[in-house]
Amino acid sequence: MTTSDSSPTAGETPETHAETSAATETADTTAVPHPLGASHPLALAPVTGPASSVDGFVRQFLRNLNHERGVALSASNDADRYFAFALTVRDYLMARWLEDLRRQREKPSKGVAYLSAEYLLGRQLDNNLLASGLTDIATEAMAACGIDIDELRAQEVEPGLGNGGLGRLAACFIDSLATLAVPNTGYGIRYEYGIFRQTFEGGQQVEQPDAWLTLGSPWEFPHPEASRRISFGGHTETYDDEGTPRSRWVPGWHVQAVPYNYLVPGYLNGWVNTLRLWSAKATDSFDLRVFNSGDYEEAVRAQTYAENISKVLYPEDSTPQGKELRLQQQYFFAAASIGDFLEQLPDDFDLTTLPDRIIFQLNDTHPVIGVPELMRVLVDEKKLEWDAAWAITQKCFAYTCHTLLPEALEVWSVDLLGRLLPRQLEIIYRINEEFLDEVRERYGDDEMRIRNMSIISEFPDRSVRMAYLATVASSKVNGVAKLHSQLLREKVLPDFNEFYPGKFTNVTNGVTPRRFIRLANPGLSDLITEAIGTGWLTDLERLRELETYAENPDFRAAFAEVKAANKRRLDRVMRDRDGFEISDGHLLDAMVKRLHEYKRQMLKVLHIVTEYERVVSGRVAASDIQPRTFIFGAKAAPGYVMAKRIIHLINAVGEVVNADPRVEGRLKVLFTPNYNVTLAERVIPAADLSEQISLAGKEASGTGNMKFALNGALTIGTDDGANVEIRELVGDENFFLFGMSEPEVEALWARGYKPAEFYQADENLRRAIDLIASGAFSGGDKSVFEPIVSNLLYDDRFMVLADYSSYIAEQAKVDAAYADQDAWTHAAILNVARCGFFSSDRSIRDYIARIWHTPPVL
Ligand SMILES: *Cc1c(COP(=O)(O)O)cnc(C)c1O
Numbered sequence: 001m002t003t004s005d006s007s008p009t010a011g012e013t014p015e016t017h018a019e020t021s022a023a024t025e026t027a028d029t030t031a032v033p034h035p036l037g038a039s040h041p042l043a044l045a046p047v048t049g050p051a052s053s054v055d056g057f058v059r060q061f062l063r064n065l066n067h068e069r070g071v072a073l074s075a076s077n078d079a080d081r082y083f084a085f086a087l088t089v090r091d092y093l094m095a096r097w098l099e100d101l102r103r104q105r106e107k108p109s110k111g112v113a114y115l116s117a118e119y120l121l122g123r124q125l126d127n128n129l130l131a132s133g134l135t136d137i138a139t140e141a142m143a144a145c146g147i148d149i150d151e152l153r154a155q156e157v158e159p160g161l162g163n164g165g166l167g168r169l170a171a172c173f174i175d176s177l178a179t180l181a182v183p184n185t186g187y188g189i190r191y192e193y194g195i196f197r198q199t200f201e202g203g204q205q206v207e208q209p210d211a212w213l214t215l216g217s218p219w220e221f222p223h224p225e226a227s228r229r230i231s232f233g234g235h236t237e238t239y240d241d242e243g244t245p246r247s248r249w250v251p252g253w254h255v256q257a258v259p260y261n262y263l264v265p266g267y268l269n270g271w272v273n274t275l276r277l278w279s280a281k282a283t284d285s286f287d288l289r290v291f292n293s294g295d296y297e298e299a300v301r302a303q304t305y306a307e308n309i310s311k312v313l314y315p316e317d318s319t320p321q322g323k324e325l326r327l328q329q330q331y332f333f334a335a336a337s338i339g340d341f342l343e344q345l346p347d348d349f350d351l352t353t354l355p356d357r358i359i360f361q362l363n364d365t366h367p368v369i370g371v372p373e374l375m376r377v378l379v380d381e382k383k384l385e386w387d388a389a390w391a392i393t394q395k396c397f398a399y400t401c402h403t404l405l406p407e408a409l410e411v412w413s414v415d416l417l418g419r420l421l422p423r424q425l426e427i428i429y430r431i432n433e434e435f436l437d438e439v440r441e442r443y444g445d446d447e448m449r450i451r452n453m454s455i456i457s458e459f460p461d462r463s464v465r466m467a468y469l470a471t472v473a474s475s476k477v478n479g480v481a482k483l484h485s486q487l488l489r490e491k492v493l494p495d496f497n498e499f500y501p502g503k504f505t506n507v508t509n510g511v512t513p514r515r516f517i518r519l520a521n522p523g524l525s526d527l528i529t530e531a532i533g534t535g536w537l538t539d540l541e542r543l544r545e546l547e548t549y550a551e552n553p554d555f556r557a558a559f560a561e562v563k564a565a566n567k568r569r570l571d572r573v574m575r576d577r578d579g580f581e582i583s584d585g586h587l588l589d590a591m592v593k594r595l596h597e598y599k600r601q602m603l604k605v606l607h608i609v610t611e612y613e614r615v616v617s618g619r620v621a622a623s624d625i626q627p628r629t630f631i632f633g634a635k636a637a638p639g640y641v642m643a644k645r646i647i648h649l650i651n652a653v654g655e656v657v658n659a660d661p662r663v664e665g666r667l668k669v670l671f672t673p674n675y676n677v678t679l680a681e682r683v684i685p686a687a688d689l690s691e692q693i694s695l696a697g698k699e700a701s702g703t704g705n706m707k708f709a710l711n712g713a714l715t716i717g718t719d720d721g722a723n724v725e726i727r728e729l730v731g732d733e734n735f736f737l738f739g740m741s742e743p744e745v746e747a748l749w750a751r752g753y754k755p756a757e758f759y760q761a762d763e764n765l766r767r768a769i770d771l772i773a774s775g776a777f778s779g780g781d782k783s784v785f786e787p788i789v790s791n792l793l794y795d796d797r798f799m800v801l802a803d804y805s806s807y808i809a810e811q812a813k814v815d816a817a818y819a820d821q822d823a824w825t826h827a828a829i830l831n832v833a834r835c836g837f838f839s840s841d842r843s844i845r846d847y848i849a850r851i852w853h854t855p856p857v858l
Pocket residue numbers: 163164165168592593594675676677680701702703704705707
């Protein structure tokens with residue numbers, strides 16, 4: 001695959017060459033040996049380039065400061081230095097990027113276009129330093145300039161272009177694709193405002209806009225000259241094309257999609273892929289005539305409307321917003337990305353071979369509108385026969401489903417689609433007709449089945465089921481963990497599984513060990529490397545070699561010291577950020593993830609309230625409880641009222657518990673605001689206990705669970721998502737399992753879930769609920785948390801009370817286990833040693849083997 005070559009041209013401008021080559025000549029005398037070792041297959045070449053020595057780095061840094069920022073070192077501020085520093089790292093990667101793009105153009109091979117509405121990237125600087133092997137040189141170079149590199153790091157605003165797990169998965173995957181040297185372009189949207197910044201007022205969530213671009217980003221390359229025109233609205237018409245009847249779309253309005261490219265470097269392998277994010281720009285900036293007449297608002301109205309498309313990330317996580325703008329966003333980036341890929345094919349390209357060149361991987365249903373768009377291009381513009389176009393399309397797409405919640409399966413009303421994308425709607429209708437003909441052929445006139453499988457649903461409103469469209473149009477459909485894929489086949493799409501044998505598969509999610517072990521936990525990384533040597537960062541199964549070290553008391557002591565140091569580091573971050581101390585000797589119990597009822601933060605609250613109530617009621621002496629610090633991080637979708645109430649309750653409980661002298665400081669609750677990737681990198685390595693307590697059958701996979709286990713936290717969890725696989729790998733004795741299994745959940749639903757019975761049956765539960773209901777956490781005002789209490793008692797789809805007793809019992813086992821620190825450390829080491837499977841490199845290898853079939857390039 002090749003990417004259209006707008007980026008190379010940017011790099012080939014004469015002044016860039018002139019400047020860098022001058023630096024190269026003088027500075028490139030002490031090239032560093034390749035960190036993987038010269039014989040490593042990915043070690044294409046030693047680290048060279050303008051910044052590959054300390055002197056060279058300094059020179060290039062000063063050049064960037066002078067020429068790109070227009071300041072002298074003595075007059076520069078932190079932002080100037082951060083920019084110049086980042087540009088210096090970027091300069092180094094550029095050469096490789098251009099080289100790899102050229103290679104892909106000259107010898108194109110099948111590549112992956114990953115289509116995702118979200119990329120939760122996290123900060124880029126350290127990752128790019130790590131990938132290029134420049135960390136040591138850069139650190140020395142800055143020291144030579146008298147600059148504290150940590151202050152530069154702190155300047156970077158993390159691009160929060162995603163909500164949570166789904167967006168972070170996309171970011172991990174493009175990292176692994178580059179590290180495995182698979183030709184890939186990640187396509188998405190360059191939201192001007194990413195996920196909101198969360199603050200608390202009176203314990204309640206307040207959302208602030210995330211203006212991540214205010215100071216600009218040194219990592220992006222805008223390419224306005226490569227903009228694409230994206231159309232909306234209007235009508236369709238048929239015409240006679242020299243005897244062939246054809247359809248065409250006569251759109252009503254247009255918007256420009258402007259690409260911004262970002263480098264995605266592989267880890268020390270000289271491979272650099274591209275992340276291409278689209279920004280919306282009005283086709284005509286404004287109406288000068290209207291402006292001159294004095295009606296300024298009217299003059300820019302159309303411009304504002306068009307540019308709203310990439311203005312904000314929808315702050316939803318797993319519940320769709322029926323918003324027109326959301327559909328505009330989806331079509332905007334799907335159409336721009338598909339058009340972008342097709343445009344760079346040679347004019348004489350045989351489109352029937354398109355599946356040999358590209359696979360469009362659909363990250364959830366957000367880009368599925370790309371299916372009728374590709375059909376439209378092939379049939380209306382390239383003038384292929386419908387059947388030929390459909391055969392190509394079905395081979396070019398693959399679909400990843402991310403949910404099990406029925407309300408999260410996206411649908412678009414036919415009415416809205418017809419107004420916004422009339423031709424695509426016609427195409428969807430035809431796809432559906434032909435699909436249902438096939439179904440009829442197989443099963444006869446089984447109207448029930450046909451209604452169930454139709455891409456168009458009739459009730460309550462006529463709408464398009466995007467997951468069905470994706471399933472019909474894709475070569476493969478995958479779930480994201482073993483259990484999830486099984487439930488997908490058996491519960492969500494059983495008719496399709498029967499109809500398309502072999503189409504459904506599983507690829508268990510993973511996380512990139514570069515960011516989530518090496519960068520987040522340098523102490524642990526050094527310890528691992530000391531024990532088993534290098535190489536594990538790109539071959540994470542090698543962590544198995546740590547198993548024998550778990551039996552070595554010196555190694556356990558060193559491992560425990562790394563954890564303690566990570567806690568001290570988190571303590572510094574939390575003091576600074578939230579004025580909160582993390583006390584010595586506390587078990588650090590972390591629940592960080594989006595706030596959603598199915599994830600059951602509420603169950604965690606009930607545990608805390610129970611511990612607290614047992615102390616204040618005098619049933620347990622404070623001195624007899626295991627000191628614990630409970631740390632929460634979670635954003636709630638702004639419109640999700642119950643989730644926001646739960647945030648309020650957690651903060652309220654924290655305020656009371658933390659201030660109550662009877663607890664003697666042995667229970668502490670911190671809800672740290674604005675959980676994001678940067679914070680995850682600090683919290684996870686410090687945690688002792690990972691809370692993965694969703695109702696079984698609701699969490700598709702989870703990836704937070706993997707990050708914790710790989711950093712040596714033990715998990716308390718239900719048999720849900722990838723927890724199942726974590727437990728299988730680490731062993732029952734190193735995992736705290738509780739709660740109903742998925743079949744037990746189903747059975748209880750079938751019998752009729754009566755929460756009041758659980759409330760009556762467990763005294764601790766009664767006391768905890770009663771304490772919340774009494775107003776103890778709301779200054780005596782019983783009404784504040786009444787909706788939460790009545791939800792738990794009468795109306796809780798996520799069965800919090802049903803799992804309460806089992807959860808509390810298992811937490812007692814956690815306390816008992818933690819009392820034996822050495823045994824705990826032993827179990828923690830085994831968690832690290834046995835979780836190498838959860839590298840996103842393994843996920844990508846599975847995608848290649850089961851879905852993409854892309855040949856290796858290196
Ligand atoms: C990994 C990650 C998530 C996903 O967490 P889950 O526990 O799997 O829901 C969400 N947000 C951030 C910032 C992450 O790094």
